[in-house]
Amino acid sequence: MHEQIRVVLVDDHVVVRVGLRAFLDTQPDIEIVGEAASGEEGVQVVSQVLPDVVLMDLLMPGIDGVEATRQVRGASPSTQVIVLTSYSEDERIFPAIKAGALSYLLKDVGPDALVAAIRAARRGEATLHPMVASRLMTELTSSRRSPLDTLTEREREVLTCIARGMSNAEIADHLVIGERTVKTHVSNILSKLHLQDRTQAAIMALRERLVPLDDEQNK
The missing domain is CATH 1.10.10.10 (Winged helix-like DNA-binding domain superfamily/Winged helix DNA-binding domain)
Structure with missing residues (x-):
C-alpha cells in the first residue's frame, strides 16, 4: 500500500481547484487535505494540517504566491511547495524559487506529469517546466558575472x-x-x-x- 501524500491546493480560481481535486482524488496515494482561495488562507490551512505538498498559484488577492510560499516554508519546513501558474516570466520564477518553492510548473502541464511532480516533491526532488529550467540554468551561468x-x-x-x-x-x-x-x-x-x-x-x-x-x- 502506498504512503499517502497529503496535498493542499492554493488557488483563487474555484474551477481550477475543483478540477485539480477531481483529478487528484483518483490517485490512490494522494489525499487532498485542504484548499485555500488566497495566500493568507493558504498559510493558515498549511499551519493547521501540515501537508506534504502544496500546489501554489502565484497571482492571488492579498499576499501573492511568492510571499505565501515564504510563509508556508516558515510555518512548515517539511512542506514542499510546487508553484502551479500560468506565468513564466523571470520576475515571477526567480522570486518564487528564492522564497522556497521546490518546483515550478505551468498550468498546461499534463496530468501524469503533475502527479509525477507531486510524488517527486514528497521525496524532496524538484520538477521544473523545461522553459523554467532553461532560464534557471542561464541565470546560474550568468551569475559568475556581476x-x-x-x-x-x-x-x-x-x-x-x-x-x-x-x-x-x-x-x-x-x-x-x-x-x-x-x-x-x-x-x-x-x-x-x-x-x-x-x-x-x-x-x-x-x-x-x-x-x-x-x-x-x-x-
Missing part, C-alpha cells in the same frame, strides 16, 4: 544614487531627469536584479562595489 551587468548606464547611475540614500526627487534633480522617469528606472532595476525594495538594491550596490563602502558610511 548582476549589475544587466543594467543600462543610466540605471547604474540611479542605483548609485539609491545606495547613497537619495530620494526619487533628489535623484531627479541630481541627474536632471523627471521624477516619473526615475520611478521607471527604479522599477526596472528591481525587476532586473530580482529584488524586492530599494534597501536590497542599495545593499547590492555596496556589495558589488558600485558605491565604495566608505563613501556610504561618510555621506
Whole structure:
C-alpha cells in the first residue's frame, strides 16, 4: 500500500481547484487535505494540517504566491511547495524559487506529469517546466558575472544614487531627469536584479562595489 501524500491546493480560481481535486482524488496515494482561495488562507490551512505538498498559484488577492510560499516554508519546513501558474516570466520564477518553492510548473502541464511532480516533491526532488529550467540554468551561468551587468548606464547611475540614500526627487534633480522617469528606472532595476525594495538594491550596490563602502558610511 502506498504512503499517502497529503496535498493542499492554493488557488483563487474555484474551477481550477475543483478540477485539480477531481483529478487528484483518483490517485490512490494522494489525499487532498485542504484548499485555500488566497495566500493568507493558504498559510493558515498549511499551519493547521501540515501537508506534504502544496500546489501554489502565484497571482492571488492579498499576499501573492511568492510571499505565501515564504510563509508556508516558515510555518512548515517539511512542506514542499510546487508553484502551479500560468506565468513564466523571470520576475515571477526567480522570486518564487528564492522564497522556497521546490518546483515550478505551468498550468498546461499534463496530468501524469503533475502527479509525477507531486510524488517527486514528497521525496524532496524538484520538477521544473523545461522553459523554467532553461532560464534557471542561464541565470546560474550568468551569475559568475556581476548582476549589475544587466543594467543600462543610466540605471547604474540611479542605483548609485539609491545606495547613497537619495530620494526619487533628489535623484531627479541630481541627474536632471523627471521624477516619473526615475520611478521607471527604479522599477526596472528591481525587476532586473530580482529584488524586492530599494534597501536590497542599495545593499547590492555596496556589495558589488558600485558605491565604495566608505563613501556610504561618510555621506
